[in-house]
Amino acid sequence: MSKARRSEWPYHLYLVVFLAYMILPLIIMGGAAFNDSRFPSVYPWVGFTDRWFVDLWNDGRMWVAFGNTIVVALAVVVLSVPIGTAAAILINSLSGTLRSVLYGLMVAPILTPGAVIGISTLLFWNKFSVPAGLHLATLGQVSYIAAFVMLLVLARLQSFDRSLEEAALDLGASHAQVLRRILLPHLYPAIGAGAAIAFFQSIENFNTTLFTRGTYDTLTVYVFSKVRSGITPTINALALILISITVVCAIWYEASRRRSERRMAMQMAPV
Structure with missing residues (x-):
């Protein structure tokens, strides 16, 4: 075994x-x-079953909570993205x-416990x-989630060439045109990630959400109530579905990114 390989084995083990x-x-x-067991476990293995997915499908409260969660999440995106982007552009100009x-004011909510934000809201x-x-x-979540968007956009702004703005303004472009045609296209990857x-x-x-939801359920509150009343493997079925969706979306995004890079490389290759 070479010296380089001997020095790499702790890294691979870790x-x-x-x-x-x-x-x-x-x-x-x-x-x-x-597992065909009343309790969420793999040992002892009682037998293979899909009953927990069927129970999850027939759980009306879960579907209501899921719908509420999606509505809130979309509303948070609609509010957080412009607020975080505007804050990043403003901070970068100061x-x-x-x-x-x-x-510090924008980042402070990230460091504040969620319960404090909920009660304060x-x-x-x-x-x-x-x-x-x-x-x-929605408002309670936006108060700190907008800061995540701001941090991503602010990091992207560090690679922006300010001379492009100056050149566009010298050529007669308005500030709105500079924002729409030069700055925002550069920020789109960070905005999408945000x-x-x-x-x-x-x-x-x-x-x-627990302190601000009123009488409405969301997925996390639904799971919490199930844990309190007696958890069943339907929660495992729900978690497995969510993880599978996340993995599929991640694979799709990575495949799309690599395909775009190959297409760009082919366009830039000398003829």
Whole structure:
């Protein structure tokens, strides 16, 4: 064995242990969705069944909670993306103490516990006689999820050539045209990533939603109520479906990205 290979084996061992630590619980969780046992486990293995998927399909409350979750997540994306993008552009155009203060104000909600954000949102809007509901859950989530979008867009802005803006303005373009035709096309990858993060952050949110949802259910609240009342493998079936959808979307995105890179490389290749 060469010296280089001997020095690499701890890295490979760590990688194997890390992947096993991350993936094995998901495999066990998925396996419990097919075990014909009242309790979510793979041992002892009673027998293969799809009854938990059937029960999940027939669970009307789950479908209502799922619909509410999607509505809130889409609303969070619609609000978080423009707010986070505008904040990133504004912060990038500032300097000195004002930039640091504004940056700190935008990032602070990320460091705040979700329960505090939920209670604060509920108390603030209660002063204006606004009842709890999905609208407050949306506003509570936007108050910190917009910061994730801002961080992504702000990182993308670091690679933007400001001389392009100056050249466009010198050639007679308005500020709106510069924003629409030069700046935003450069930011589209970060905006898209921010929208995806905002969507999934909203779906998995629990603490903020729990205090602001009113009488409405979301998926996380639904799962929490099932744990309190007696969990069954239907939760495993739901988790397996969500993980499968996430993996399929990730594979599709990566395949699309590689296909775009190959197409671009072929276009730029000398004839």
